[in-house]
Amino acid sequence: xxxxxxxxxxxxxxxxxxxxxxxxxxxxxxxxxxxxxxxxxxxxxxxxxxxxxxxxxxxxxxxxxxxxxxxxxxxxxxxxxxxxxxxxxxxxxxxxxxxxxxxxxxx
Amino acid sequence: xxxxxxxxxxxxxxxxxxxxxxxxxxxxxxxxxxxxxxxxxxxxxxxxxxxxxxxxxxxxxxxxxxxxxxxxxxxxxxxxxxxxxxxxxxxxxxxxxxxxxxxxxxxxxxxxxxxxxxxxxxxxxxxxxxxxxxxxxxxxxxxxxxxxxxxxxxxxxxxxxxxxxxxxxxxxxxxxxxxxxxxxxxxxxxxxxxxxxxxxxxxxxxxxxxxxxxxxxxxxxxxxxxxxxxxxxxxxxxxxxxxxxxxxxxxxxxxxxxxxxxxxxxxxxxxxxxxxxxxxxxxxxxxxxxxxxxxxxxxxxxxxxxxxxxxxxxxxxxxxxxxxxxxxxxxxxxxxxxxxxxxxxxxxxxxxxxxxxxxxxxxxxxxxxxxxxxxxxxxxxxxxxxxxxxxxxxxxxxxxxxxxxxxxxxxxxxxxxxxxxxxxxxxxxxxxxxxxxxxxxxxxxxxxxxxxxxxxxxxxxxxxxxxxxxxxxxxxxxxxxxxxxxxxxxxxxxxxxxxxxxxxxxxxxxxxxxxxxxxxxxxxxxxxxxxxxxxxxxxxxxxxxxxxxxxxxxxxxxxxxxxxxxxxxxxxxxxxxxxxxxxxxxxxxxxxxxxxxxxxxxxxxxxxxxxxxxxxxxxxxxxxxxxx
Numbered sequence: 001x002x003x004x005x006x007x008x009x010x011x012x013x014x015x016x017x018x019x020x021x022x023x024x025x026x027x028x029x030x031x032x033x034x035x036x037x038x039x040x041x042x043x044x045x046x047x048x049x050x051x052x053x054x055x056x057x058x059x060x061x062x063x064x065x066x067x068x069x070x071x072x073x074x075x076x077x078x079x080x081x082x083x084x085x086x087x088x089x090x091x092x093x094x095x096x097x098x099x100x101x102x103x104x105x106x107x
Numbered sequence: 108x109x110x111x112x113x114x115x116x117x118x119x120x121x122x123x124x125x126x127x128x129x130x131x132x133x134x135x136x137x138x139x140x141x142x143x144x145x146x147x148x149x150x151x152x153x154x155x156x157x158x159x160x161x162x163x164x165x166x167x168x169x170x171x172x173x174x175x176x177x178x179x180x181x182x183x184x185x186x187x188x189x190x191x192x193x194x195x196x197x198x199x200x201x202x203x204x205x206x207x208x209x210x211x212x213x214x215x216x217x218x219x220x221x222x223x224x225x226x227x228x229x230x231x232x233x234x235x236x237x238x239x240x241x242x243x244x245x246x247x248x249x250x251x252x253x254x255x256x257x258x259x260x261x262x263x264x265x266x267x268x269x270x271x272x273x274x275x276x277x278x279x280x281x282x283x284x285x286x287x288x289x290x291x292x293x294x295x296x297x298x299x300x301x302x303x304x305x306x307x308x309x310x311x312x313x314x315x316x317x318x319x320x321x322x323x324x325x326x327x328x329x330x331x332x333x334x335x336x337x338x339x340x341x342x343x344x345x346x347x348x349x350x351x352x353x354x355x356x357x358x359x360x361x362x363x364x365x366x367x368x369x370x371x372x373x374x375x376x377x378x379x380x381x382x383x384x385x386x387x388x389x390x391x392x393x394x395x396x397x398x399x400x401x402x403x404x405x406x407x408x409x410x411x412x413x414x415x416x417x418x419x420x421x422x423x424x425x426x427x428x429x430x431x432x433x434x435x436x437x438x439x440x441x442x443x444x445x446x447x448x449x450x451x452x453x454x455x456x457x458x459x460x461x462x463x464x465x466x467x468x469x470x471x472x473x474x475x476x477x478x479x480x481x482x483x484x485x486x487x488x489x490x491x492x493x494x495x496x497x498x499x500x501x502x503x504x505x506x507x508x509x510x511x512x513x514x515x516x517x518x519x520x521x522x523x524x525x526x527x528x529x530x531x532x533x534x535x536x537x538x539x540x541x542x543x544x545x546x547x548x549x550x551x552x553x554x555x556x557x558x559x560x561x562x563x564x565x566x567x568x569x570x571x572x573x574x575x576x577x578x579x580x581x582x583x584x585x586x587x588x589x590x591x592x593x594x595x596x597x598x599x600x601x602x603x604x605x606x607x608x609x610x611x612x613x614x615x616x617x618x619x620x621x622x623x624x625x626x627x628x629x630x631x632x633x634x635x636x637x638x639x640x641x642x643x644x645x646x647x648x649x650x651x652x653x654x655x656x657x658x659x660x661x662x663x664x665x666x667x668x669x670x671x672x673x674x675x676x677x678x679x680x681x682x683x684x685x686x687x688x689x690x691x692x693x694x695x696x697x698x699x700x701x702x703x704x705x706x707x708x709x710x711x712x713x714x715x716x717x718x719x720x721x722x723x724x725x726x727x728x729x730x731x732x733x734x735x
Contacts, residue, residue: 051598051611052689054610060641072719077720079667095469
């Protein structure tokens with residue numbers, strides 16, 4: 001498996017232990033492709049007002065406030081995702097590749 | 108009915124096939140032109156309609172170049188008619204059928220379909236479909252997106268398939284039943300006649316082609332086109348890695364008075380040549396934001412048609428052939444017949460287009476070549492605002508502004524999005540003209556411009572969306588304003604590959620102002636006089652001293668904004684697309700007197716990176732979980 005791009009700043013590669021997700025900028029290895037790579041990233045959880053052009057959501061008097069989660073490479077700091085989530089929700093595993101090995105039941 | 112000869116399908120030379128295929132393609136495009144020029148509807152002018160040509164079995168071979176979500180459900184009506192009509196009202200040469208029943212193909216009650224069977228020597232050859240969004244077809248709220256509906260019985264009246272034209276003669280009795288429920292019967296009649304005109308054009312042109320090439324050739328070309336579209340899509344899917352791509356779209360308020368945030372969740376699995384759209388985990392049905400399953404299917408296929416099928420023959424039936432859908436009945440993507448669905452397009456359709464677009468971008472992002480077909484979401488929430496009242500001539504009117512059509516197009520892996528570039532899923536869409544609106548409705552525009560900080564930040568910036576303002580004009584009558592949309596309390600257009608979401612939508616009324624003040628006003632801050640409207644509301648009063656202000660439909664960014672070329676940020680600031688504050692805070696670019704301060708920028712970006720690296724690991728913040 002050559003390097004398979006995952007968006008802009010991530011890629012999947014074959015390693016001695018199987019397949020892994022790594023940073024396409026600095027080469028930092030997040031972990032195996034069988035695990036949500038975002039869990040190995042640094043995360044900043046804030047209000048959505050951190051997004052330019054977004055006003056105070058309290059004006060809408062909703063029971064829940066959607067939050068902004070920004071994920072960064074733990075080595076070089078490149079931003080790999082900016083998700084919107086309800087508080088307490090699991091981290092969205094947005095790209096889960098299934099390698100040939102996994103589909104054969106290996107690794 | 109006529110059937111394609113397999114030997115001719117296989118044996119026709121490619122040159123002949125391409126000539127006839129392009130002729131049939133142009134028939135479909137011409138029926139769209141006929142429709143668009145036959146109605147005076149500003150909604151149709153924007154592009155909220157579409158046409159299709161299907162084979163005798165009802166499989167859509169050609170989808171038109173307007174709203175892709177419309178043409179992709181016409182097959183439902185064709186197949187229903189094939190099953191039911193022959194033993195009931197019959198299907199004969201010169202007939203046309205109409206329905207606005209959302210359970211039989213239309214996305215909601217406003218999107219009636221006219222189906223035209225095309226015959227040769229007494230046998231069915233193919234079908235033409237013409238769909239368009241009518242401004243009003245009845246129901247409890249003006250504009251027929253009945254945000255006030257407590258249940259399906261307050262939705263507009265439902266017409267199951269009827270024969271609207273019988274052997275070439277318009278059924279005036281049926282037409283009168285349909286028009287009687289509308290607040291705008293004259294325009295509705297024009298719309299219906301425009302759809303009939305489209306069917307007449309399709310019938311005449313296909314008949315001409317049959318006379319020229321023979322019916323066997325026409326049937327064979329349609330069959331081979333469908334087969335080639337299927338084969339090309341499957342070949343492209345085989346080149347992409349297998350995997351599961353997940354996304355979520357938040358929608359605030361399922362009805363007026365509801366204060367919760369609801370979700371549409373998608374896990375798109377690509378395995379070999381198949382795409383499985385799994386929507387389990389979406390919020391339960393309730394209020395007015397859910398949709399029937401066929402609407403979900405139409406929505407989910409849109410990004411596939413837009414991006415994955417880029418450069419391939421456009422056939423929604425071919426796409427349907429590689430897709431599987433998994434839902435839970437009684438949830439937002441698959442409501443039962445107790446649900447009010449008149450608002451299906453304003454929220455349900457678009458929220459599902461959004462989750463599909465995010466997931467398809469994720470899939471495309473795994474291929475070095477096909478990644479460039481992806482673009483970040485834009486026009487995620489149409490944010491309908493209906494105005495109704497008495498116009499400058501003393502007549503009742505209903506206006507459904509189409510400014511959301513001036514949406515930003517999302518950023519690409521290789522470049523910025525397109526500022527107010529339009530709607531990719533409506534390829535031939537166009538922005539409504541100010542002059543058309545001011546001459547048709549009692550209103551006066553104060554401004555219309557591209558909104559600052561609307562396009563999502565990223566290495567490549569999302570296209571900016573519009574902001575505009577207008578006052579009632581020429582009428583002393585108080586207008587009633589209705590809103591239905593989502594993405595007001597949070598952004599609705601997500602970024603891709605690390606890019607930021609766009610700005611949020613915002614609509615509201617400024618009280619006690621004037622045209623002169625509105626024209627002179629810069630920026631969007633009106634202070635205490637601005638009352639923001641919730642995502643679902645009805646009956647908001649508006650007088651000639653009030654200003655309606657809205658900013659909406661921007662698009663997401665791509666990649667890390669810290670990687671954007673500083674000079675590009677400076678240009679964004681100079682052009683009014685990015686504020687100096689956002690330039691420094693989000694992009695890490697410091698601009699002094701219109702120029703990039705290189706050393707300050709380097710320091711600011713180092714500061715941002717240090718801040719990022721000081722954040723905790725996600726595994727420390729969130730409980731152990733996998734999204735499997």
